[in-house]
Amino acid sequence: MNTVLIIFFALFGAIIGSFLNVVIYRLNTGMSLGGRSKCFSCNTTLGARDLVPVFSFVLARGRCRHCGSKVSWQYITVELLTALLFAGVFAVNSSMLLAAPAQFVVSTVYGLLVMSILVVIMVYDFRHKIIPDMFSYTFATVTFLAMFIGFDSLGEISIAMPSFLSLSTGIILAFPFYLLWLISEGRWMGLGDAKLALGIGWFLGLSLGASAIIFGFWIGAVFSVCLLIVDKYFKKNHHGHSFGMKSEIPFAPFLIAGLLLAYFFGYNIFESVGYLL
Numbered sequence: 370m371n372t373v374l375i376i377f378f379a380l381f382g383a384i385i386g387s388f389l390n391v392v393i394y395r396l397n398t399g400m401s402l403g404g405r406s407k408c409f410s411c412n413t414t415l416g417a418r419d420l421v422p423v424f425s426f427v428l429a430r431g432r433c434r435h436c437g438s439k440v441s442w443q444y445i446t447v448e449l450l451t452a453l454l455f456a457g458v459f460a461v462n463s464s465m466l467l468a469a470p471a472q473f474v475v476s477t478v479y480g481l482l483v484m485s486i487l488v489v490i491m492v493y494d495f496r497h498k499i500i501p502d503m504f505s506y507t508f509a510t511v512t513f514l515a516m517f518i519g520f521d522s523l524g525e526i527s528i529a530m531p532s533f534l535s536l537s538t539g540i541i542l543a544f545p546f547y548l549l550w551l552i553s554e555g556r557w558m559g560l561g562d563a564k565l566a567l568g569i570g571w572f573l574g575l576s577l578g579a580s581a582i583i584f585g586f587w588i589g590a591v592f593s594v595c596l597l598i599v600d601k602y603f604k605k606n607h608h609g610h611s612f613g614m615k616s617e618i619p620f621a622p623f624l625i626a627g628l629l630l631a632y633f634f635g636y637n638i639f640e641s642v643g644y645l646l
């Protein structure tokens with residue numbers, strides 16, 4: 370049964386991913402979310418055949434069926450990523466499916482919602498090097514409110530009263546980012562990363578959240594070093610364009626990569642360090 374459900378969640382993820390693409394694209398151009406999608410090149414209104422997630426892109430070999438112009442790789446990448454994350458959310462929560470159905474439904478819906486917000490933040494930051502406040506505050510609000518959802522001994526939904534530490538976690542994790550932003554006057558780090566850290570803290574808790582952020586820095590550092598090497602040895606004489614050391618590299622995708630490691634694999638650096646000591 371689990372295999373069938375994993376496939377179901379992946380397909381559902383691909384459909385939601387296709388909707389998230391619309392959100393990412395239209396938010397930047399000020400278009401409304403309603404209305405039919407059109408080809409950006411020939412302006413043909415796209416029909417059902419053109420809008421099947423993943424399959425349309427593969428069948429048309431990444432081109433518009435009407436004018437043959439190339440369709441951005443962002444579309445299929447976001448659809449596949451969302452499919453993978455949705456299947457992962459089910460896998461993480463599947464043990465509760467029969468044992469605690471109410472808890473399964475709440476945790477799964479919560480996980481899917483958070484993943485959708487994070488996909489938008491990740492792709493938007495990657496493309497535009499900024500995290501719109503609307504996205505980071507939605508993430509922070511959803512994760513903050515979720516702390517008040519609890520389950521009683523029968524597995525029924527109840528109201529939880531989180532500890533003061535839990536309520537402070539987002540602020541504790543956002544504070545170092547805020548300081549970096551303040552000291553560097555926004556050169557090392559955007560304030561958007563601080564706002565993102567709020568939600569990371571409330572979503573994962575203090576220990577796992579701090580671990581996710583440290584992982585985010587490591588992944589970001591490795592990536593930056595690779596980029597600098599490529600820059601130095603391969604792009605030297607190409608129209609003087611170079612990747613800068615600082616804010617030109619979007620940071621949210623790395624923080625979110627750290628969060629995904631923590632959420633899906635429970636990867637906590639503090640526990641690992643504990644084993645080593």
Ligand SMILES: [Zn+2]
Nearest residue numbers: 408411433436
């Ligand atoms: Zn076209």
